[in-house]
Amino acid sequence: MDGPVSSSAVNSYEEFFMPFTPNRQFKKAPRLLVGAKDMHYTSHDGRSILDSTAGLWCVNAGHCRPKIAEAIARQAATMDYAPAFNMAHPQAFELASRVARMLPDGLDHVFFSNSGSEAVDTALKIALAYHRVRGEGQRTRLIGRERGYHGVGFGGISVGGIGNNRKQFGTMLGGVDHLPHTHDLARNAFSRGQPQHGAELADWLERIVALHDASTIAAVIVEPLAGSTGVLVPPVGYLERLKAICVKHGILLIFDEVISGFGRLGAPFAVDLFGITPDIITLAKGITNATVPMGATVVSPAIHDAFMNGPEGAIELFHGYTYSAHVLACAAALATLDTYEEEAIFANAAALSPYFEDAVHSLKDHPNVIDIRNLGMVAGLELAPRPGAIGARAYDTFVACYNAGLLTRVTGDIIAISPPLIAQKHHIDEMIGILGDVLKTTA
Numbered sequence: 014m015d016g017p018v019s020s021s022a023v024n025s026y027e028e029f030f031m032p033f034t035p036n037r038q039f040k041k042a043p044r045l046l047v048g049a050k051d052m053h054y055t056s057h058d059g060r061s062i063l064d065s066t067a068g069l070w071c072v073n074a075g076h077c078r079p080k081i082a083e084a085i086a087r088q089a090a091t092m093d094y095a096p097a098f099n100m101a102h103p104q105a106f107e108l109a110s111r112v113a114r115m116l117p118d119g120l121d122h123v124f125f126s127n128s129g130s131e132a133v134d135t136a137l138k139i140a141l142a143y144h145r146v147r148g149e150g151q152r153t154r155l156i157g158r159e160r161g162y163h164g165v166g167f168g169g170i171s172v173g174g175i176g177n178n179r180k181q182f183g184t185m186l187g188g189v190d191h192l193p194h195t196h197d198l199a200r201n202a203f204s205r206g207q208p209q210h211g212a213e214l215a216d217w218l219e220r221i222v223a224l225h226d227a228s229t230i231a232a233v234i235v236e237p238l239a240g241s242t243g244v245l246v247p248p249v250g251y252l253e254r255l256k257a258i259c260v261k262h263g264i265l266l267i268f269d270e271v272i273s274g275f276g277r278l279g280a281p282f283a284v285d286l287f288g289i290t291p292d293i294i295t296l297a298k299g300i301t302n303a304t305v306p307m308g309a310t311v312v313s314p315a316i317h318d319a320f321m322n323g324p325e326g327a328i329e330l331f332h333g334y335t336y337s338a339h340v341l342a343c344a345a346a347l348a349t350l351d352t353y354e355e356e357a358i359f360a361n362a363a364a365l366s367p368y369f370e371d372a373v374h375s376l377k378d379h380p381n382v383i384d385i386r387n388l389g390m391v392a393g394l395e396l397a398p399r400p401g402a403i404g405a406r407a408y409d410t411f412v413a414c415y416n417a418g419l420l421t422r423v424t425g426d427i428i429a430i431s432p433p434l435i436a437q438k439h440h441i442d443e444m445i446g447i448l449g450d451v452l453k454t455t456a
């Protein structure tokens with residue numbers, strides 16, 4: 014097999030066991046990216062590729078932003094690392110305050126980790142421990158949702174609801190149950206914004222409560238907008254109902270905002286857009302504009318304060334990572350938040366969203382398109398699967414788009430579009446133009 018062309022030191026494709034990738038297929042026709050700036054990548058064969066996915070829903074401020082790159086370089090030269098336990102550095106406190114100030118009252122204490130998966134597992138652990146420190150240690154059940162994606166830790170795949178992500182990995186966590194997903198093409202196809210039908214699906218939580226009893230349930234976790242499963246927008250009233258049922262039964266509500274946070278939905282966070290404050294949210298991706306890995310779990314004062322009751326010298330939460338609040342990640346995050354603010358990037362996302370909505374829905378009558386859905390700066394196009402070859406049509410579309418200079422993302426037969434939030438109308442036109450042309454030719 015020929016080796017990668019980008020570096021003479023690397024001469025084999027063999028050793029890298031690639032994540033979430035058909036390794037053998039990829040290595041026969043690799044797609045390598047070697048540069049990036051603002052809305053574009055550069056491919057290893059020297060082509061400019063328009064990024065319609067913000068990397069993996071994470072490069073919200075666009076690529077290689079100078080302020081962020083400089084902050085990382087400066088920090089790396091000043092102090093590369095500080096121990097995370099029993100020690101700290103100023104940027105960790107500054108970032109926690111900054112994130113808490115961006116969020117509504119009721120979400121104000123921040124626990125740092127290194128990824129969305131870790132932010133989720135941290136949230137689930139905090140939920141269990143919170144009930145225990147309050148003397149309700151029998152609340153051990155965790156409720157996720159079909160088609161949910163909460164990363165790849167054992168906690169995340171247990172509450173997650175994507176079969177392929179679970180089936181290879183044994184029994185996972187015990188005592189987990191799932192709500193039904195909200196995807197309903199029969200009633201909601203081609204919805205613009207939140208679909209009208211499906212709020213009643215939140216009432217399944219009452220059935221789960223009836224089955225297990227509320228006194229055994231610690232928390233419910235959902236993505237406010239489910240991204241990785243193929244862009245499922247919450248039906249009107251659904252999240253409100255879920256919150257009300259959680260409050261009624263003393264169950265914590267966790268919103269996984271790893272994708273929806275930092276402007277993706279045209280508001281700073283989904284909690285702002287929907288006006289619902291859960292007990293815990295998880296963040297990652299856009300927090301550092303994806304430059305340095307970082308995750309964060311933000312909890313309510315009631316949760317935080319419940320841990321602060323024992324002897325003062327006692328560790329309150331036996332949890333943390335060597336790289337919790339890594340100083341390079343903090344430097345990157347602070348510069349990212351400056352960039353979002355100085356360039357009014359969330360406002361740009363809000364202003365561009367209606368144009369984006371019209372643009373994606375203009376593909377409605379293209380061959381094989383069975384649904385288009387959108388919210389803020391994210392959209393999903395669902396294609397009819399080829400008989401006996403689920404996912405093949407969308408995968409071929411993805412490859413053809415890439416060859417034509419557009420990076421998209423596919424899950425099953427769904428194509429997701431979620432561009433950097435610095436996009437301008439002409440970028441949207443170009444994305445839709447390339448995707449439209451490809452759809453006309455991908456049988």
Ligand SMILES: Cc1ncc(COP(=O)(O)O)c(C=O)c1O
Binds near residue numbers: 133165236271
């Ligand atoms: C909602 C959600 N939660 C968690 C994760 C996992 O994040 P990571 O891949 O950084 O572990 C993702 C990743 O796409 C996500 O979309």
